[in-house]
Amino acid sequence: QSALTQPPSASGSPGQSVTISCTGTSSDVGGYNYVSWYQQHPGKAPKLMIYEVTKRPSGVPDRFSGSKSGNTASLTVSGLQAEDEADYYCSSYAGSNTLGVFGGGTKLTVL
């Protein structure tokens, strides 16, 4: 199973919005509404930010939102804050007999 495709980097100024894309295939992103997004600060474990494409776990600010169209999912961070600077990974379900697949990660820089 191939990794999902993410841009290596993204950036925005404080207060702005930035969108990170995650492209897969009809066997993963396009086939299920089960895309997750994780935030990872340097030296820390990943943190679940979005699940089932659009849902936020308790405690995740509503500045983080997810969407999907066809084989591409997106994470939008609105009202950028310095603390949002981190690596972001998407992940997709790919069937009951698989583990799923991660994206290559996107480094978000807050300018």
Added chain:
Amino acid sequence: QITLKESGPTLVKPTQTLTLTCTFSGFSLSTSGVGVGWIRQAPGKALEWLTLIYWNDDKRYIPSLRSRLTINKDTSKNQLVLTMTNMDPVDTATYYCAHRCRYCSGGSLDYWGQGTLVTVSS
């Protein structure tokens, strides 16, 4: 409150077998629907799924490493054990265990251990 913590050697030699333990609290691996997995991350690289075990002992493995990986659980100790044979320098990575979110469909991981860095070098 769910917590997970990985433990094991920080340095292994090439060809050796790696054994990592994940000790968790706040849930039981004998409860229906529960799953715990191992994910690794090579330095500066992306996350990579390794394996997952469910409460009913159903197991999933990444196909490319299937012959080298074994996952087992000890529900009485609230532990998970990962074994990886024939270690190679390319296996140098931080190894995480993580809890599969029970209220999420699609296998999201809602709680993660802090990770343990394993270096493979002679």
